[in-house]
Amino acid sequence: MNRRQFLGGLAVAALGSTGLASVQTQPAPRDKKSFAEPTGEERRRSRILNIALRTHEGKEVRFYDDLIRGKTVLINFFYTHCVGEALCPITTANLVKVQELLGHRVGQDVFIYSITLDPHHDTPDVLKKYARGFRVKPGWLFLTGAKDDIETLRRSLGIVDPDPARDKDPSQHIGMVRYGIEPLERWASCPCLSDAAAIVKYLAWMEPEGKRPSPWPPKRPGASKG
Amino acid sequence: MKIEIVTSGRKKKEKQAERYMQEMRDIVKAGLNRRELLRMGLVMGGAGAAALQGLRNFKPYWAHADGGVGFHSPPNTPFVDPLPIPFTMQPVTLNPAPTKGPNPVSSAVTGFRETARPDHQRWEQFLPVEMYESVEKPVEHDFYPDIDGVPPSTIWTYVEASTGRAGPLWIRSRYGKPVVHRVHNALPPDNGGFGINQTSTHLHGGHVASESDGGPTHFYDANLFKDYHYPNVRAGFASNVPESTLNGRTVPGDVFETQGFLWFHDHRFDFTSQNVYKGLVGFYTLFSDDIHLDTGDETSGLRLPSGEFDIPMVFADKTFDPSTGKLFFDLFNLDGVLGDKYSVNGKIQPYLEVKRRKYRFRLLDGGPSRVYEFFLSTGQSFIQIANDGNLSPRPVFRRSVRIGVAERIDVIVDFSDATVGDRIYLQNRLEQLDGRGPTGKIVAPADLVEFRVVGDAVDDSVVPVTLLDLPDRNVPIAKRREWKFDRSNGAWVVNGAFFDPDVISAFPKQNTAEIWTFTSGGGWYHPIHFHLEEFQILSRDGAAPPVFEVGRKDVVGIGENAIGNDNIGETRVFLQFRDFLGDYPTHCHNTVHEDHAMMFRFEVVP
Incomplete structure (x- = not known):
């Protein structure tokens, strides 16, 4: 096979069919089901909820249409009065570092969304104070909404614990940040408290023209933890 | 009076909140992490917690666990399509010839250049003898039989460059014959819903150098290729066991480290589950005829079932979008993905025609998250000869065998007591409800493969009494x-x-x-x-x-x-x-x- 033949078109290669079965009596063929053939755009839209949310600036937005569609995003869940080990503020602090590292891109082609797990308490006003407290820059929205909607949104983004008792504990849902390039349908996630520089790297690795990891071991050895 | 208290209380709280925020800003500035903070007691006590607590008492409302959205794939008619037997890849001459460092010349097949990588270690010592070439690309594939009327899905898989045959491919290699596997990445940026067109091909189980291991951060982009160098040499060859002897043959490394059943799959950081689920999976077996052990020939060595009676199977549970019929992957799942359709070598519930004799089945759990416990519907035992592809000291008779993701078990199944016309099923009976893992309960069987007993065949294979001793652990x-x-x-x-x-x-x-x-x-x-x-x-x-x-x-x-x-x-x-x-x-x-x-x-x- 030469190069042109190879690259031309998709090889519709059936997986092996050895065995040479004597044809078995099989049920009569069903009516061919008519399956939908959505466009890429329709498929993308079907994957992400388009619920109404309110930003810390008091603006009403639609999750998919206004926040996700066509954008590169980082999404986490939190609540402002998450005390205990104070994971939420530290997470927010870590994302502040991420925002700094991403620099001018935040607000242009990269957006950060922090969605409250306690919308009843975290009104736009409370969120605004919180954002101001962290000196959050534009391009990062803190979001609240109807509690059932947010609950559905959380589940739809896979921020769920399979143990129902643990699932009721909001502190189980604040550990991961999701990042995605929506137009390319590339989605992944990592712990919110990963090194901020690492989070920025993971995002860049996903981007078609982003920076790539070195194929050599890292020059800066970490402490042996084992 | 009352109002005053509230007011002053509010002021106090606001003050506390401001102190807390200042604290957090300082933390951001100092770049402290959570562990350091906790050690310093900065966050647990102090004004912050009290301030935030004071804003309002937290009342959780998470009362309704709706169990999420469950998909049901379109129904399938079982046992219509035969089990796909993986294609054995044919050695080729690579053009340009592989080099120790990244190849300076573009591929004659795809025009791609080789990705940046460290030089191959021990290249001169193990110059490649057999070379294979595959291209990762989209292929239209039917998981369902025609009769179900479900449209094909676009999978991403390894396609043999010289023949255009699609995966799961099978590299059958031999000790003493070093291999180079050239893998071109011809995947498109449009993923059709999931996956990423960057790959790193890991030889799972391989004793290979780091640059050929296919580690998660060693991935490369589309329109590049990479040469993976597999020396096919036993561990210990450059250290504590320079050479060793078995069956009168002396070879480099420790004969007791001889391996058999490996597999290769994509390992791209953050995207392994998506890319493997999409079809980037292949088989790699190592035969040890150099020491007359696992020779791939029933008349020599251990005389294990061989040739057409030696069949690898990769089990992968899948979900198909009921509205489109296409392979579906839940991108937003953190716990583990379970499918409601059992595919084996890429077909849902296939059948295999078998003869009344012994077979060697190499069972691989291809994930993403399901654990299997296999039974035979006849109640007869499996004869387990290898674990994770490595020969055990001796065969173990087991009524059921369990494997988790990426584990392998080689078993011998003897159909000689069956009658022509019998239908025997390979079944999974392990209950698993979510990504946490199996419940451990043995439940009603799901039939994965139907064995149709069709006739007789010569059987020169045997079940050996002993297989291969373990390597010496008596080292410092x-x-x-x-x-x-x-x-x-x-x-x-x-x-x-x-x-x-x-x-x-x-x-x-x-x-x-x-x-x-x-x-x-x-x-x-x-x-x-x-x-x-x-x-x-x-x-x-x-x-x-x-x-x-x-x-x-x-x-x-x-x-x-x-x-x-x-x-x-x-x-x-x-x-x-x-x-x-x-x-x-x-x-x-x-x-x-x-x-x-x-x-x-x-x-x-x-």
Whole structure:
């Protein structure tokens, strides 16, 4: 096979069919089901909820249409009065570092969304104070909404614990940040408290023209933890 | 009076809140992490907690657990299509010829250049004898039989460059014949819903140099290729066992490290589950005719069932979108993905015509998250001969065999007592409800493969009394390390730390042995996979491992229902770091967990 033949078109290669079965009596063929053939755009839209949310600036937005569609995003869940080990503020602090590292891109082609797990308490006003407290820059929205909607949104983004008792504990849902390039349908996630520089790297690795990891071991050895 | 109190209280709270925010800003400025903060007691006490507590009492409302959205794939008619027998790849002459460093010349097949990579280690010592070439690309594939009227799905898989045959492909290689596998990445940026067109092909189980290991951060982009160098030499050859002898033949390395059943799959960081689910899976077997052992010939060596009677099967549960009929992957799942359709070598519930004789089935759990416990519908036993593709000391007769993701078990199944016309089923009976792992319950069977007994065939194979002894563990232990796999606020941690691509967590010295302890909290099952060498399990919660785990493995299940219904909190393994240098990962092979950073890296240093 030469190069042109190879690259031309998709090889519709059936997986092996050895065995040479004597044809078995099989049920009569069903009516061919008519399956939908959505466009890429329709498929993308079907994957992400388009619920109404309110930003810390008091603006009403639609999750998919206004926040996700066509954008590169980082999404986490939190609540402002998450005390205990104070994971939420530290997470927010870590994302502040991420925002700094991403620099001018935040607000242009990269957006950060922090969605409250306690919308009843975290009104736009409370969120605004919180954002101001962290000196959050534009391009990062803190979001609240109807509690059932947010609950559905959380589940739809896979921020769920399979143990129902643990699932009721909001502190189980604040550990991961999701990042995605929506137009390319590339989605992944990592712990919110990963090194901020690492989070920025993971995002860049996903981007078609982003920076790539070195194929050599890292020059800066970490402490042996084992 | 009352109003005053409230007012002053509010002021106080606001003041506290401001102090708290200042504290947080200082934290941001100082770049402290959570662990340091906790050590300093900065956050737990102090004004912050009180201030935020004071804003309003927290009242959780998480009362309704709706169980999420469940998909039901379009129905399938079972046992219509035959089990696909993987194509054996044919050796080719690579053009340009492979080189020690990245190839300066573009490929004559695709026009792609080779990706940046370190030079091949031990290249001159193991110049390639057999070369294979494949291209990762989209292929239209039918998981369902025609009769179901479900349209094909676009999968991404390895396609043999010289023939255009699609996966799962099968490289059958031999000890003493080093291989180069050239893998072109011709995947498109449009993923059709999931996956990424960047890949790193890991030879799972391979004793290979770091640059050919296919580690998660060693991926490269579309329109590039990479040459993976597999020396096909036994571990120990450059260290404590330069050569050894079995059946009158002397070969480099330790004959007791001889391997058999490996597989290759994509390992791109964060995207392994998506890309493997999409079809980037292949088989790699190693025959050891050089020492008259596992020869691939029923008339020599161990005389195991061979040729057309030696069949690898990769089990992968899938979900298909009921509205489109297309392969579906839940991108927004952190716990583990379960499918409602069982595919085997890419077909849902296929059949296999068998003769009244012995077969060798090499069973591989291709994930992403399901654990299987196989039974035969006749109640007859499997004769297990290998664990994770490595011959066991002796055959073990087992009524059922369980494998977690990436684990392999080779079994001999003897159909000689069957009658022509019999239908015998390979079944899974292990209950699993979610990504946490199996419940441990044995439930009503799901039939995965239908064996149709069709006639007789000569059977020169035997079930040997003994197979292959274990390598000597009587070597000095250079270091002991402990690795605790845990979950913290919905995120995976190893020894309390999150994965960091710039951090190497251990620096074992080349040609030394260590003992590692893997531990896990309850509630979850994790198949832990170690790259570079096969290890031996020393203990399971302090007790000797069960007989079927006495062997050489590269995956060990820990945690909930790791063995039967037992939660195995602690597993000790003996492992060695021989012959090669460089970085390798150790990680959970529930590929969804692995994609959420349940991983650490070590680097073998001189």
